[in-house]
């Protein structure tokens with residue numbers, strides 16, 4: 001409904017294709033919209049299988065954007081199909097994808113075991129683990145691992161598994177027989193590889209009403225050595241356990257980041273420094289680690305002043321405009337209950353790959369990257385347009401003459417393998433189309449591309465959307481947990 005509302009609010013008609021498992025609730029939701037006055041033709045329900053109805057909709061030229069919730073694998077398929085065409089404005093097809101996670105929780109030795117166990121049960125096993133945000137990998141400091149796992153197994157033994165229509169039920173079934181088979185296959189494969197597997201014994205029949213008739217999977221713990229042993233999200237009540245040593249916290253965080261997912265991350269600690277360390281650790285493999293508002297302003301100001309010395313008034317004015325709206329590094333306090341501190345922060349995305357057809361286009365791209373605290377990585381020479389050797393991108397020697405303060409924030413690519421987190425393009429449609437296809441074919445995270453036609457920036461007909469070069473992060477801190485901060489204990 002969130003997606004439908006957003007599309008309607010922007011004035012678009014909607015073709016709503018629900019998951020094949022949930023057509024009835026979707027039909028009811030659409031019925032309510034019609035009853036509320038949304039014209040029948042403006043929201044239409046198209047239930048059916050993803051491979052047929054979903055795939056046909058995505059491929060249809062008349063569809064001008066896709067909002068998707070589902071697995072990362074299907075999101076990639078959709079991105080590749082959409083990459084075969086541009087939208088009516090000659091831009092990459094809009095795709096908003098809410099996908100899966102390899103969600104981890106880090107528990108150090110200062111955490112209160114009872115609170116850890118309560119949170120783990122809710123996060124890993126509520127909705128039978130069928131939430132994008134559900135906990136998949138519990139990382140426990142080795143000194144406290146045995147104690148916490150013993151408590152967790154005891155608590156799992158108390159879970160009531162059965163028909164969710166009963167209030168006493170804790171864990172219901174998974175969505176269908178295919179999901180049950182996939183999960184059981186994962187559990188058996190891990191068991192066969194020698195991993196320790198724990199599942200609670202089923203309690204008496206009254207506590208497990210309906211178990212025999214449904215697609216149930218027992219809540220399961222699987223011990224693993226490292227997160228990279230998991231190649232996919234396991235969407236169900238299966239929790240993986242890693243024991244880590246405190247000095248290895250940094251490499252644990254890096255390994256979590258390397259999975260390429262970045263949906264949710266939990267932390268149980270009573271040490272403020274650990275909260276800061278974990279919540280500020282970069283969540284992707286980018287060159288730029290943090291960007292404060294002040295630093296972004298300083299860099300963009302230096303760039304504007306340099307542009308003035310080069311008589312590039314147009315780009316200098318663009319920097320002026322951007323300087324009025326620097327939001328990278330901002331943190332907003334969100335309302336929440338007493339004992340909870342909720343913040344929403346805007347961070348840089350990392351490295352922005354810049355592909356320009358003209359010098360002014362390239363300089364405008366650098367302004368956009370700096371205004372958002374990002375690193376600009378310029379595509380070099382004809383390497384980025386192998387399909388069109390005649391294409392002659394602008395000379396990039398000017399990058400070497402930029403002020404020293406920008407030294408680590410702009411570079412020209414050395415190899416096609418240089419990583420990046422978003423793309424800015426300036427040029428003609430004929431060159432954009434192959435670029436969009438190439439980016440969609442890459443493995444790893446889905447990468448957004450923004451394009452403007454040559455000349456459109458200069459005439460102010462078009463501009464990059466700076467918000468799309470930022471990443472959002474929300475942190476919820478339970479300050480009341482475990483009776484407060486452990487450092488207070490040292491004051492006496």
Ligand SMILES: NC(=O)c1ccc[n+]([C@@H]2O[C@H](COP(=O)([O-])OP(=O)(O)OC[C@H]3O[C@@H](n4cnc5c(N)ncnc54)[C@H](O)[C@@H]3O)[C@@H](O)[C@H]2O)c1
Pocket residue numbers: 017018019020048049050051053054055056058069070071072074075077078098099100101131132133233235
């Ligand atoms: N990030 C979020 O907000 C969020 C929220 C809920 C669920 N999820 C994720 O969703 C996944 C579970 O949902 P699911 O099993 O329905 O996911 P799924 O990827 O199997 O299916 C999602 C949708 O895509 C359709 N589809 C399948 N193949 C298609 C194709 N080739 N072309 C077009 N459409 C196609 C399906 O019919 C369905 O409507 C999990 O990975 C979960 O993490 C994410």
Ligand SMILES: N[C@@H](CCC=O)C(=O)O
Pocket residue numbers: 130131132133
């Ligand atoms: N916001 C939801 C996530 C939906 C994904 O499945 C939750 O956390 O329960």
